[in-house]
Amino acid sequence: MSLVKEYEAKLDSKHRITxxxxxxxxxxxxxYGDGHLELLPRVLxxxxxxxxxxxxxxxxxxxxxxxxxxxxxxxxxxxKED
Amino acid sequence: xxxxxxxxxxxxxxLWKDLCKKSxxxxxxxxxxxxxxxxTKVLRFLQNDPKYPGLRTHEINxxxxxxxxxxxxxxxxxxxxxxxRLFWVYGPERKDITIIGIEPHPEDKKDGYEKIRLSSxxxxxx
Numbered sequence: 566m567s568l569v570k571e572y573e574a575k576l577d578s579k580h581r582i583t584x585x586x587x588x589x590x591x592x593x594x595x596x597y598g599d600g601h602l603e604l605l606p607r608v609l610x611x612x613x614x615x616x617x618x619x620x621x622x623x624x625x626x627x628x629x630x631x632x633x634x635x636x637x638x639x640x641x642x643x644x645k646e647d
Numbered sequence: 648x649x650x651x652x653x654x655x656x657x658x659x660x661x662l663w664k665d666l667c668k669k670s671x672x673x674x675x676x677x678x679x680x681x682x683x684x685x686x687t688k689v690l691r692f693l694q695n696d697p698k699y700p701g702l703r704t705h706e707i708n709x710x711x712x713x714x715x716x717x718x719x720x721x722x723x724x725x726x727x728x729x730x731x732r733l734f735w736v737y738g739p740e741r742k743d744i745t746i747i748g749i750e751p752h753p754e755d756k757k758d759g760y761e762k763i764r765l766s767s768x769x770x771x772x773x
Contacts, residue, residue, distance in 0.1 A: 590705065591703070591705070614762040614763065614764055614765065615750060615762065615763055615765060616750055616751060616752050616762055617762065617763055618754050619748045619749065619750045619751070619752045620748075620763055620768075622659070622747070622749070623714075623718075623748040624771065625656050626654075626655025626656050626659075626745065627655070627714045627716065627736070627747055629655050629656060630736065630738060630739055630747070633739060635654065635655055635739060635743075636654040636659075636660040638651035638652060638653055638743075639652050639653070639660075641687065641691065
């Protein structure tokens, strides 16, 4: 894995740091005892794959949406809570 | 603002109704019981606050481009590598959210269901 960028950063008055030009929006943050931090992109944020069945369902759903054929609002009242 | 939650396809609506019916009858078991619990929790959050942090809601740009409408993804659970996902859009009316997809799909088998890479998708909207 090659280094793409290296720079110095300072926490602002609200303890925030600016990350420059990141490809990801969500990170898992690990804080270590010696003060160093790791930011790991949450790779599940943008799924690289999707099932063919789910995609087919979405194609059909969007078509129905455009034709005004979606369901009535669902009712949570019919669920028996444990 | 409370949103109305609608289903984009009849099979999603049927799945929901079937789970609710079994829940009412007390015949819901195993996987179906867990699925209904997760779905109910997530759909209630969507109804009240689609941006609730626990949902990890975010836009899936590739799908938004495909359909010409913003497509959002929310997780059915957290801290699970195989967490289920719901895909949804705002609309058709201002107070509506329509569920357009669920992963894993109810018909996906445990092993070997065919997957597609999102990067290979083409736009299909007019």
